Amino acid sequence: MAPDLFRRLxxxxxxxxxRGIPLQDVERWIATARPSGTLVTRGEGLVVGRFGGPLMLPADVPDPWYPLLATLDCAALPEEVTxxxxxxxxxxxxxxxxxxxYYSASTGEVVYVPAGTPVEERKTKYPCVYGEEGHEFEGDEMLSIYEEFPQDELRLSADVxxxxxxxxxxxxxxxxxxxLPGHPRAWELAEAWADTCGGIIVDGPxxxxxxxxxxxTETDPVTDAARxxxxxxxxRAAGANESVDAVELPAPEEWTLLAQWDIGLTGREGSTLHWVIPRQDLAERRFDRAHVSFFWNP
Known part of the structure; x- marks a missing residue:
């Protein structure tokens, strides 16, 4: 990680x-720091994508159930930042x-479109929002929330x-x-971070x-989402009368955070979406097993 990001800590x-936390415990905690990219809708940063916008998909990709939140340009998101x-x-x-x-199902998905792939604009009426075709629509609340989804350019800020x-x-x-193993003062350190991070990290959605x-947050939301x-x-396996042990997912510690949306919409204040994925899947450009987890503290 870049030295200037460490200095920000x-x-x-x-x-x-x-607070009296021993120096060795503090330094061991700081050693776990990770770079991350925060995407904002203001400022002078490089435009790396956008909230909303047209839904552009290859012809062989099925219509999505959940609405599009954001489209990101991978070439503009270098690993040293994210x-x-x-x-x-x-x-x-x-x-x-x-x-x-229901039953911890994913509340979203991730689609990767390689460069040069022919795409077409879809005029999809997302079933999650509008209901399934042929069924009576009773989702006024869902529609009002969806209509609040942001529509704006996203700019990249390097974060820690x-x-x-x-x-x-x-x-x-x-x-x-x-x-946390190896961190006997973990609770105090997490509390100190929670009390100071507002002046350190970039404020972005x-x-x-x-x-x-x-x-x-007490346990890792990534681990919780992987579970x-x-x-x-x-x-799903039980419903399809398949062996639940046929194809196991990677262990929770082998997953990572892909993206997090701090929502703040009317009716969903204090809620968060996490897109998580097995690290090996990400390295292999495989996104079909990504899981989207919803947290809300109404």
Whole structure:
């Protein structure tokens, strides 16, 4: 990570030491810092995509169930900024909707369109918003939320990220969560970060890479979302009378945050969407197993 990003963590370091956290614990926490890209709708940064806009898809890609949130230009999102091995060209399309799902199902998807792929504009009426064709529409609330989805250019700001969480699931069934391994002062360090990050990180609605967070972060939202993905997989397999062990997903610790949307729409204040993906899938440009998790603290 670039030295200037580490220097930006100075206020956190000073606050953690002021609280009496030993220097070695503070430095060990800072060593976990990750670069991330924060996308904003203002300023002079490079335009790397947009919220909303036309839905451009290859002819063989099915109509999406969830609405398009953002289209991102991969060539404008270098790994040194995002910390992610994104494709070097083409576009990532993020789909999602801030709504709870049944049986931990994904509330969105990711579509990658390689550079040079012929695309066509779709005039899709997303079933998530408008209901399925042939069914009576009763989704006035869904439509009003969708009509608030942002429509604007997205500009890139290089950012830095530290863990917001301090607990990990216990390896023993039925046992309480444990502190992050190797960080006996994890709770205090996460609290110091929560109290100082507002003056360190960039204020923007969409984050690429880094650590995930939401209003009640104790455990890692990426780990939680990966566990959701596994529960959803098992539910689908059971419904199809297939073996639940036929094709297991990677372990939760093998997943990473692809994107996070801090929503703030009327009726969904304090909610967050996380797009998470197995690291190996991302390296292989495979996005079909990406999972979108919705958090809301109404």
């Amino acid at each position: 100075a206020p956190f370091r000073e606050e953690a030491l002021r 910390g992610l091995p994104l494709p070097v060209d083409g576009h990532l399309l993020l789909f999602g909707f801030p709504e709870m799902t 990220s530290l863990p917001y969480h301090f607990l990990v699931p216990s390896p023993e069934p039925g046992q309480e969560d444990a502190l 969409l984050h690429i890479g880094g650590y995930a967070f939401h209003e009640c 959701e993905a596994e529960r959803a997989r098992r539910h």
